[in-house]
Amino acid sequence: MTPDSDWLQMLRDAVTASSQTAVAERLDVSRTTVSLVLAGKYPGKTDRVADRVMRVFGQVKCTHTGQPISLTVCVSYANRRAPLNNPLELSHWRTCLTCPLRPVKGVSK
Template sequence: MTRANADWFQMLRDAVGASSQSAVAKRLEVSHTTISLVLSGKYAGKTDRVAARVLRVFGQVQCTHTGQQIELTVCVSYAARRAPLNNPLELSHWRTCRTCPNRPVKGEKQ
């Protein structure tokens, strides 16, 4: 299992531990059986769709600019946007995103 796979899988286990398989399945919009099979390692299909849903629903990172926990989707939107040249505060945040170790978007630095 790669590090990325381990991360989403651990998120799934933590979410189930904090509530229940049924509650997590409902939030992820999958069946209870799917969650059970994935957790037991007996899911017959690819888990990439389940992983994507787990990351979308439960994925959070600590923003190095604000110090707050933010959803992974928010982090991605900040990291992937163009430089906000008309707003000095947003530009400062954007610059921090460019060198952030949590940065989910890789590519050329602008």
């Protein structure tokens, strides 16, 4: 999967988990826009839709900090080596080990 298609897969997953109408409301776009983008028939550029999808669905709530973080930051924390020289970072890393949102290395969709 290319980075450009990540947002589209996120959109598909969100619609599968709920509905086009619910996803459109969360993105603050029309249901028709969501439908056309998913069908590959959106007449314009999809940059704005992609940006909204990444802002809304491209974040998770970090179980360590309680703050929203991007998926890429989450993955980088989860897959790094133990930061033995920094007790605060080590605490965060340990939380990542048991996090239910933890990405599994080597597994792709």
